[in-house]
Amino acid sequence: MTRTVYVNGEYLPEDQAKVSVFDRGFLFADGVYEVTSVLGGKLIDFAGHAKRLQRSLDELQMANPVTEDELLEIHRELVRANGIEEGLVYLQITRGAADRDFAYPKDPVPTIVLFTQSKPGPAENPLARTGMKVISIEDQRWGRRDIKTVQLLYPSMGKMMAKAAGADDAWMVEDGHVTEGTSNNAYIVKGNTIVTRHLGTEILHGITRAAVLRFAREAQMVVEERPFTVAEAKAADEAFITSASAFVMPVVEMDGQPIGSGAPGRVTARLREIYLDEMRKAAV
Numbered sequence: 053m054t055r056t057v058y059v060n061g062e063y064l065p066e067d068q069a070k071v072s073v074f075d076r077g078f079l080f081a082d083g084v085y086e087v088t089s090v091l092g093g094k095l096i097d098f099a100g101h102a103k104r105l106q107r108s109l110d111e112l113q114m115a116n117p118v119t120e121d122e123l124l125e126i127h128r129e130l131v132r133a134n135g136i137e138e139g140l141v142y143l144q145i146t147r148g149a150a151d152r153d154f155a156y157p158k159d160p161v162p163t164i165v166l167f168t169q170s171k172p173g174p175a176e177n178p179l180a181r182t183g184m185k186v187i188s189i190e191d192q193r194w195g196r197r198d199i200k201t202v203q204l205l206y207p208s209m210g211k212m213m214a215k216a217a218g219a220d221d222a223w224m225v226e227d228g229h230v231t232e233g234t235s236n237n238a239y240i241v242k243g244n245t246i247v248t249r250h251l252g253t254e255i256l257h258g259i260t261r262a263a264v265l266r267f268a269r270e271a272q273m274v275v276e277e278r279p280f281t282v283a284e285a286k287a288a289d290e291a292f293i294t295s296a297s298a299f300v301m302p303v304v305e306m307d308g309q310p311i312g313s314g315a316p317g318r319v320t321a322r323l324r325e326i327y328l329d330e331m332r333k334a335a336v
């Protein structure tokens with residue numbers, strides 16, 4: 053079956069969808085994106101993603117070509133047209149096409165593209181039972197990581213470094229402190245306390261992070277939002293990551309050293325369960 057994608061107001065077969073070679077997303081990475089998970093044919097935390105999308109656009113003075121209601125409708129139509137039970141919807145908005153110039157063009161028409169990816173069984177991912185291995189690498193990204201831009205080359209390089217080292221992902225480190233994973237937020241657990249870096253320009257404000265911290269506090273867990281070091285991570289009882297596509301995923305090894313028992317921890321497993329239960333209930 054040919055996938056149906058959405059481009060600038062039209063639903064098209066993927067091989068007929070086109071974007072200009074002058075698009076600033078292509079030339080300058082002048083674009084933002086969101087990834088929303090689909091479970092049971094429904095969208096997980098759509099409202100959170102729509103809100104962060106608007107924030108990213110505002111930070112870049114980029115126009116939003118759709119209302120939140122229209123965006124929801126497009127997401128639902130793509131999920132329906134492509135028969136997605138489990139997977140994700142990818143959304144990208146760029147500043148649009150213009151003659152190449154570093155300065156933003158005057159009144160550009162934004163480009164909007166959405167497509168789906170089917171990914172059966174994300175909630176039953178076997179990594180949730182075995183846990184992930186990470187390596188630590190220097191964080192060499194730009195300074196506005198709170199804006200969800202399509203400028204993802206360093207995270208790609210990080211994933212390749214992890215792969216070359218026989219690991220699943222890399223945690224990035226700046227001034228001795230972990231910022232986040234290449235495509236996820238990073239956490240450690242010591243006793244009953246969950247530690248994750250505070251919000252700022254150094255990390256992406258994860259939508260899954262917000263939900264998981266809310267559920268953790270509701271479950272009377274202690275949450276500390278502060279930077280933590282690589283040494284702290286290696287001495288932690290548990291570690292985990294969160295993202296819209298991985299949900300809550302245990303991390304059991306860093307730089308070849310086991311974290312805690314070297315197996316997924318109790319706090320992580322509980323948070324994953326609560327997150328999946330609550331988000332499935334609230335899915336649209």
Ligand code: PMP
Pocket residue numbers: 087232233234235236237255256257258259260261294295296297
């Ligand atoms: N940090 C980075 C750098 C990411 O790329 C992502 C996923 N896009 C996240 C954190 C997690 O964010 P979310 O929970 O909204 O998927």
